[in-house]
Amino acid sequence: KNEVEQSPQNLTAQEGEFITINCSYSVGISALHWLQQHPGGGIVSLFMLSSGKKKHGRLIATINIQEKHSSLHITASHPRDSAVYICAVLAQGAQKLVFGQGTRLTINP
């Protein structure tokens, strides 16, 4: 079993829908990252979380440390949100990220 599991692996939705991507992990962590990779290949860091909730525009990330679970939400989704979303965790005491396999999101107009 991977240390970081994302679900779903693929998600297709219509423009305007509320999107949720989930990330579960099996180790104690000091931080969790959400990354976005566009079809062109570039990777952008969206959020770094160690507790609670963060919001940036239409993106919201939450983390439940006790349940070892994080979610990334997109409100009022738009075709430009189509990308691969990657969850990565930094285990306690570690200096390197462990990555999930990514969730490929497609938003149709």
Place this chain on the structure above:
Amino acid sequence: NAGVTQTPKFQVLKTGQSMTLQCAQDMNHEYMSWYRQDPGMGLRLIHYSVGAGITDQGEVPNGYNVSRSTTEDFPLRLLSAAPSQTSVYFCASSYSPYSGQGNGYTFGSGTRLTVV
């Protein structure tokens, strides 16, 4: 600020050739790292560095060499290229790998490497 500059963007090598992928950042980040991304495998850590003069192996270090002589630069060397090293390579940096410090990771634009 340029962020993380990664060169080249594309490269084709013959089996057995060597080459260096360049990575430079201008944000005074202590932590730098190299990843490879293969279809269905996600990102995997090759090598990382927590500061000038300090490097360590990641998940898939075989066939690769790194050095960190300055804070800004973290080149990745392929010693004798093999078809299994065909991949997309990303360099990333951050202020610190530890929680609560900095704003996460900044990634380079990637290098698509093909070994024939």
